Amino acid sequence: MKLRKIENIDTTMFEQGIPIMAQLRDHHSTTKAETMFYDLTIKLCNEVMSAVKGGRPFVTNVMSFPTEIYWAMDIAGIEYDFIAGMFSLYMGNKDEIFTAAKSIGIRPEICSAQRAPIGWFAKGWFPKPNAIVNTSLCQCDNCAQNANIMGALYDVPVFCITRPYLFWTQKGLDFMIEEMKAAIEFLEKTTGQKMDYDKLTEATRLTKKQMEISVEIHNLIKTARPNPVKSGTGFLIHFIRMMFAGRQEGVDYCQAFLDEMKERVASGKGYTPEEKYRLVSCYTFPPGMHGLLDWMETQGATLVAEPMYHYYNEAEVAKIDPLKPIEALARIFYTEPYHGFYGPYEVFSDMIINDSIQSGVDGAVNFFNTNCRMCGAVSRLIKDQLREKAGISTLTVDVDVMENSAAVEEELKKKLEQFFLVLDNAKNKRKVA
Amino acid sequence: MAEKKEYFRWVESTYVNPEMDWRKADIISAGIDVGSVSSQMVVLCDGQIYAYSNTRSGSSSPKSAQNAMDLCLKEIPGLTYDNINYLIGTGYGRVNIPFAHKAITEISCHALGANYMYGPSVRTVLDMGGQDCKTIRIDEKGKCLTFLMNDKCAAGTGRGMEVFAEMLKVPVTEIGDMSLDIDEEPEAVSSTCVVFAKSEATGLLKSGWSKNMVLAAYCKAMATRILELLDRIEVEKDFAITGGIAKNKGIVKRIEKLIGVEALIPKYDTQIAGALGAAMFANAIYKKQNKNKSAA
Amino acid sequence: MITMGIDVGASSTKAVIMDGDKILAKYCHMVGNEEEQNEEQVITNALNGAIAKAGISRDAIGKIVATGGGGKKVGFADDVATEISSGARGAIFEVPASRTVVDMGAEKAAVAKCDTDGNVVDFATNERCAAGAGAFIESMARALQSDLETFIKLHFESDKNIPLNAQCAVFAESEVVSLINTEGVTTADISRAINKAVAERCSSMIRRVGIENTVTVIGGVSLNSGFIDGLEGFLKTKITVPQDPIFTNAVGAALIAQG
């Protein structure tokens, strides 16, 4: 019942998770980029384990921490929310970790993605880091707070990067620069490593490169018909950019992602045979729902636009100057489209609306994460705005990112089936008019 | 409903200790537990169990309390309400028992009742009642140290079990044994929500499952659900189960298996724990009052 | 052409035979709890029942469209329509002015906004929490130890507004039990509270697709005029309920078969 220091930490569960990534790769990846995704994830986990065993400093972070810093300081690092969630989703121990989280007071209404790592720490399953770094993302209360509990459970120091809400102002940038400095200072203190600023410059240069490729990817998505992207892969490229920020592997991944698209465009083929419904995915599509995505393909439905992962602002990317590495980190943080979605409504609603129009979509699906306090609250607003400004209808469904049960998939299929009928109807009307 | 067979029915019972005589007692205290599903009365003579009754609750608490009392007292020659020195009400209807001197929550009462029924070694009490399920940590005196209650949902409660019995046309008292009479343990039903369990169970039966298998799947789901409460409070030995569902071997056995701890064997009807605790409080409070009186 | 719509629900299967837009027969087969009876049997019974009622032969039926939760299980159906589509189509047929169609069954609640031809332009559903639907009312009536008719009658005898804060059908019984024992609260007040609680949940679901008159409610729950009264209160608009609201989906399916 009480929040107490965990005495026995056992990484067996963590190590058992790694081969599962390999199984997923063999079962679900149908593209080169997907295979790379799983391989890189495995690589990352192995880096962590060898660091833990070999005494090399290891730091874990919530999504959106600038991991260029790890690389430039020679620290092993990994994102705790993604890993805990991904592992539990496929190891089938969700109930166990969520009960563990609940027993220290973390209720089910807390976003499962940010509740899962608390469970992993409460269970003592997660490797012990030298420090934990989290960020307020851009006002995600869970990201900003859960590290405190995990720090208390493992008795390790915690640092939180606070990101201003109105980030595009000079004031916001200056604040972020100071936060980056503080984070580096904190890590130097807690890991004993020194920051190598030349390495950091190189790292930010590579991140910029990733973003430049991502801009290309987005432009190609917008112009290419049929859609050359496999539905739901936006989440994968996002994760790689996050965890391999400032690393060549990240650049290679983005390049591979782009090249595969180009091949399809060249051969005049889309990923989805006979494309019937071009859809924009307003938020993140539940990553565990492979079955649903495959089914959607058979229905000719394809997720064209995933603005949350692809909508880069070219002008902002250009402003990133690796020669001023700290400022570059701050700008990178702000340029990442994903972060916009947790910021002021106007910022990301424009991204969704513009992307929908530019990518010529027939409809929108808003699979917002149950209990996401940012996405859920605006789902009605997005629906109304998309109808008004882009003239398309939206299917709004709240579904847990940690959910992949057959029952829920069936439920979603039923909803999508009906939604496709709505889209057919709209198409016919347009023909008549 | 009258002529139709009611599968949720369970036997109403009474007990009187033949070795004891209430006339010889200094203090006669009583407790009445008006739950959402069942009501009990326990009569103590100088702190020792003398008699009890266990009956079904109606939709009116005062009536239910009266029923429990009538059922209990009619077994005891000569004893009337006026002979009872102090009476405490507990359970959902506790505040609506007109003839009770005081009301105490079922949580405190189950803690104290379990302490009497199972002895001072009990540290963790699981009460599986009609409307909710609670885990209580208690000390050697039977004082509640901390407690957890299930969330706003009837899944995994006695009422849920009754609805399920009605649904499958299986007497609720037989569910436990039937659910254990299977070749291999099935997967738990995905939802213990009685509303959805219904369609799921019907589906399973259509797909050729035996009733026993469906019951097993349901009991397992219930046990897993209850396990969460136990995990959260961290079971410390000795472990005791009170309330109506404690009579359902199908669930008790599965819970024991899940937590790897055996529950103590009850000496009395597990449903009386609440009323028993109330009666013990009544006894203690009355003693205290008289001490103060004689002191004054 | 003579067509049949067959609506396979959780508690009953309904079959409707139509000739053009003329209804030849309506037949409802209750499943009840006779789980021994397998689904195919139930479906066949419904089929034969309707045919017998219409006094036509099986091969007189040109096309059969199935719908409802078990719609896909109808082997002999030529086509399967979604519950929402058939509900909308049926409601428009029975109440031509319908633009917002609410389908409230035992375990589901759905709302569809549709155009003049009965095409669905927007919709929302709520399967997850039974508190939205008929199962809730049923078990509440049980808690009040009154049958549905009395339960409805009681609703209109009260003018009190008591909040009922319970998510779960069965759990709400404890709320109800404690209400029953509250000074000055009558069973009438409680049944009103219950209907309003369900109506409120349903109301916010309807609002999400936006209210466009005429609002038509179909499905088993629509027979509970207490609920309808509560819903009208929340939506602040008049609600229409067709003649035989439990057959509307089957009618819609038969019409879809007409093309």
Added chain:
Amino acid sequence: MAEMLKTMEEIRKVNASFPLTEPARKWKEQGKKIVGWICINIPEEIIHAAGMMPFRLTGGDEEISLDLANEYLFGGGTCSFSRTILELQLRGDYGFLDCIAAATPCEGVIRLAEVGSHYHNIPTLPLLDTPRKFNDLAYDFYQGEIVEFKQNLENFFGITITDEAIADSIKLYNKTRRELKKLHDLMKSDTPPLTGTEMLEVLNAAVRMPREDFNILLEKLLKEIKSTGRALPAQPRIMISGALLNTPSFIKSVESLGVNVVVDDFCNGSRYWWEQVEEGDLWKALAKRYLLPKCSCPRINPPDNRTEWLSQIGKDFRLDGIIALTMRCCAPYILNLPMWKTRLEDEGVTVLDLDIEYGGGFSGQIRTRIEAFVEMLSLEVAI
């Protein structure tokens, strides 16, 4: 029960016609403006210095249907506080507000302000961007925000707000804080002068009427307590903690079980009056005060200050127990609670973790849980 206090009657009159309270109605009749504010990071002094009446948006004393709000804020994560406010806005109950000022403390309030501004007709000023930590960086940042807030207010109403006026307002508001502190110091007695119910009525009135008039009431109340020597019977001493609570009826039900609610941990309670605006540069002082470094909101990082503060309250008010009202979906509170719960339990305070909706009633299980908690504090097992 101790005798009634006359001043409490006046205070109840203020809350009686919520949301459009009698003082607010009179104020509007004089053609003066009312600015609604949502979060404790909003510097009321600046609104007051503009010659306007700051009015806090809260729920009333009874449970209401959230039907209208659920049309727009139906995502699983939106707390019942945000939905209650939106409900009242959509019902038009807050129609008397000339504009709304809100900050960015948590996702709930951010989205309430953003979504609300699209669907109700009360103008909303640009949000104050409140950092999630307190250090010089954060203070400087927030100082800039407060200056902008002043300008936004000036532009919106076409007025100018002088530093002198703000300085005077700070004096006025500091006086309130001092008096409220005095009042709470009296609550440290074994036989406190006020019930927790009355205290909440006082705190509710504070943000629903002109501050000058409230200060007069407050002084009157303190005098009356002194003259009558009012003292409640000694009972178990508890604190109610949570995001915020505006329903005296709830506290009344809790106290009816035989406890004294002697202090609270609400952003409309202790967190509202605990910290003074210090002397010196008023902009710096305001920025610092309104990030509440001493008695911080659960959203703040790191959580240590808050834990220390609560632990100190536990000692100063000699608490027997704490009821932690975890409003569903209030992520900052839910994630912060474990950080101090264990500490206070180790210091001998019994903590009840109770999930409840904002404005929620006292029925069924809630009642049973609180009663059992009170029994844990007071029931003697003398077997």
